[in-house]
Amino acid sequence: MNLTPEDVDHVATLARLGITAEDRSRFAEQLSDVLEHFRALHALDTTGISPTAQVFNIHSVMRDDVARPSLPREQVLANAPRQEDGFFRVQAVLET
Amino acid sequence: MTGTHHAGTSPATDYEVVIGLEVHAQVVTESKMFCGCSSRYSGAPPNTLVCPVCLGMPGSLPVMNRTAVEATIITALALNCEIPEFSKFDRKNYNYPDLMKGYQISQFDLPFSQAGWLEFDDPANPGQMRRAGITRVHLEEDTATLKHVRDSSGETYSLMDVNRAGVPLMEIVGDPDLRTADEAGSYLRAVRQILRYLGVSTANMDEGAFRCDANVSLRPWGQAEYGAKVEVKNMNSFRSVVRAIEFEMVRQRDILDAGGRIVQETRGWVDDRAITVTQRSKEAAHDYRYFPEPDLPPIITPAAEVERLRSLLPELPDAKRHRFANAYGMTSDVADTLTQTRALAEYFEQTVNLSDNARAAANWITRDVLRILGTTGAEIDQILLTPAHLADLIKLLDTGTISVRTAPEVLEEAVNTGSMPREIVQQRGLGQVSDTDALTTAVADAIASNPKAVADYRAGKATAMGFLVGAVMKATRGKGNPGLVNELLKQQLDG
Numbered sequence: 377m378n379l380t381p382e383d384v385d386h387v388a389t390l391a392r393l394g395i396t397a398e399d400r401s402r403f404a405e406q407l408s409d410v411l412e413h414f415r416a417l418h419a420l421d422t423t424g425i426s427p428t429a430q431v432f433n434i435h436s437v438m439r440d441d442v443a444r445p446s447l448p449r450e451q452v453l454a455n456a457p458r459q460e461d462g463f464f465r466v467q468a469v470l471e472t
Numbered sequence: 473m474t475g476t477h478h479a480g481t482s483p484a485t486d487y488e489v490v491i492g493l494e495v496h497a498q499v500v501t502e503s504k505m506f507c508g509c510s511s512r513y514s515g516a517p518p519n520t521l522v523c524p525v526c527l528g529m530p531g532s533l534p535v536m537n538r539t540a541v542e543a544t545i546i547t548a549l550a551l552n553c554e555i556p557e558f559s560k561f562d563r564k565n566y567n568y569p570d571l572m573k574g575y576q577i578s579q580f581d582l583p584f585s586q587a588g589w590l591e592f593d594d595p596a597n598p599g600q601m602r603r604a605g606i607t608r609v610h611l612e613e614d615t616a617t618l619k620h621v622r623d624s625s626g627e628t629y630s631l632m633d634v635n636r637a638g639v640p641l642m643e644i645v646g647d648p649d650l651r652t653a654d655e656a657g658s659y660l661r662a663v664r665q666i667l668r669y670l671g672v673s674t675a676n677m678d679e680g681a682f683r684c685d686a687n688v689s690l691r692p693w694g695q696a697e698y699g700a701k702v703e704v705k706n707m708n709s710f711r712s713v714v715r716a717i718e719f720e721m722v723r724q725r726d727i728l729d730a731g732g733r734i735v736q737e738t739r740g741w742v743d744d745r746a747i748t749v750t751q752r753s754k755e756a757a758h759d760y761r762y763f764p765e766p767d768l769p770p771i772i773t774p775a776a777e778v779e780r781l782r783s784l785l786p787e788l789p790d791a792k793r794h795r796f797a798n799a800y801g802m803t804s805d806v807a808d809t810l811t812q813t814r815a816l817a818e819y820f821e822q823t824v825n826l827s828d829n830a831r832a833a834a835n836w837i838t839r840d841v842l843r844i845l846g847t848t849g850a851e852i853d854q855i856l857l858t859p860a861h862l863a864d865l866i867k868l869l870d871t872g873t874i875s876v877r878t879a880p881e882v883l884e885e886a887v888n889t890g891s892m893p894r895e896i897v898q899q900r901g902l903g904q905v906s907d908t909d910a911l912t913t914a915v916a917d918a919i920a921s922n923p924k925a926v927a928d929y930r931a932g933k934a935t936a937m938g939f940l941v942g943a944v945m946k947a948t949r950g951k952g953n954p955g956l957v958n959e960l961l962k963q964q965l966d967g
């Protein structure tokens with residue numbers, strides 16, 4: 377499977393990564409190799425095996441609806457580069 | 473639902489309008505969807521209902537809230553959906569500062585429910601119902617809230633509060649079965665009423681507990697394929713949903729009439745300008761890269777569990793409305809009014825049980841109790857006048873203990889003080905005078921002091937009797953039993 381430079385641009389945009397023209401072709405190659413590697417899975421015969429998203433044989437794990445104390449706000453905000461009046465302060469972002 | 477032409481008001485006369493609504497409703501729970509933080513964030517100081525899970529800290533693990541899952545399935549059942557045995561959560565990936573983890577836990581291809589329907593009042597045909605399909609009801613988590621700020625130097629930035637992040641959020645996706653803006657409004661009211669009947673959501677739009685996006689497209693009459701779809705967001709009231717759809721219908725029709733093409737995009741409703749504006753075109757559409765949530769095992773809902781949840785369903789608005797109309801012989805309008813909310817319907821039925829007079833109960837509630845709620849802004853379960861009070865008042869009337877004239881005064885007093893009508897009547901001496909001796913004197917006085925009315929009566933003037941009854945009632949301060957007064961007057965005048 378060969379990714380085009382446009383595919384790489386799209387993925388970079390989704391990941392909010394700025395990449396150079398040089399990166400573009402290199403990543404296209406590398407990512408194509410990664411995908412190629414996983415193509416090996418296609419060789420397996422999966423007839424009669426239903427698709428699964430989980431390898432553990434557990435399901436419906438739930439908890440009772442009980443509220444418990446949250447973290448102190450100092451801890452919540454401890455890693456924030458900027459804060460203001462108890463809020464996280466972030467760059468203005470207009471939805472694109 | 474077929475694309476029947478609605479006569480008259482549609483501004484898009486050459487085109488059929490196709491509308492589908494997506495409703496987001498916060499689920500009423502104690503704790504958040506995937507962690508134990510309180511979900512009662514309203515009024516809480518910012519970032520005080522936050523833990524590593526809802527903060528999206530590496531290594532933290534979500535665990536599903538059973539109540540939220542059950543509420544979603546119950547809602548789906550009320551909306552006549554199928555409940556698949558197997559479902560799962562997925563990650564919906566996008567970058568926005570209101571999302572702590574860089575993805576939202578939602579449901580993509582295997583939601584809790586699918587293929588339901590909802591009946592709502594047909595705005596074009598009063599008394600008739602319309603049916604719209606429900607694509608699915610699924611569960612996801614709410615996002616953080618952002619406050620956009622511009623400081624004195626002109627710099628703009630956002631302040632983020634994570635309290636709301638992780639609050640359980642139900643999404644009810646409707647099929648594109650609605651054909652007018654009014655139908656959309658009616659459909660929304662039906663959805664809100666059901667959510668409130670079930671008690672799964674407050675469904676208050678002004679608090680953000682109930683949100684609606686509308687997908688609007690136009691197509692020439694008779695065309696099977698849908699036209700390019702525009703998603704309209706940012707409506708903050710039922711009225712703005714209807715207005716935004718109306719605006720969008722006209723905007724799209726004008727483009728098509730001018731030979732243009734509709735661009736598939738997301739548009740935002742700007743309420744104070746009453747227009748929609750482009751937010752995002754199809755080219756810039758999100759690529760959510762859904763994939764199964766690896767941190768949450770799938771959910772299996774066996775048929776027996778579905779039946780257990782179905783058995784928890786209360787009587788729904790439509791069924792209640794029909795039962796009221798049939799069992800109590802009331803008009804559909806009155807039945808409609810009394811079943812507005814589950815609490816009001818219960819208030820009515822309790823009053824009926826205690827008073828054994830459904831007609832009187834319906835009259836008092838639709839007229840006086842609703843007026844009191846309107847003027848005080850109180851909820852039905854907050855007022856001092858309980859069904860026991862109202863039933864007591866009705867019994868006092870039915871037994872002739874008080875007259876219809878004094879009843880409003882007794883009601884007023886009961887509403888203000890919470891005293892039982894029976895006690896109010898006793899304390900204030902408001903009991904109807906049915907004592908013949910006491911009334912005989914008053915009647916004789918009225919005859920003696922109104923010779924002209926007496927002469928008129930004898931001359932056959934029908935109004936004269938009413939005048940004399942009025943005179944007696946005035947003398948007894950409205951407490952005379954009107955039937956008895958009439959009888960005594962006739963006896964004395966004719967005798």
Ligand SMILES: [Zn+2]
Nearest residue numbers: 507509523526
């Ligand atoms: Zn939390």
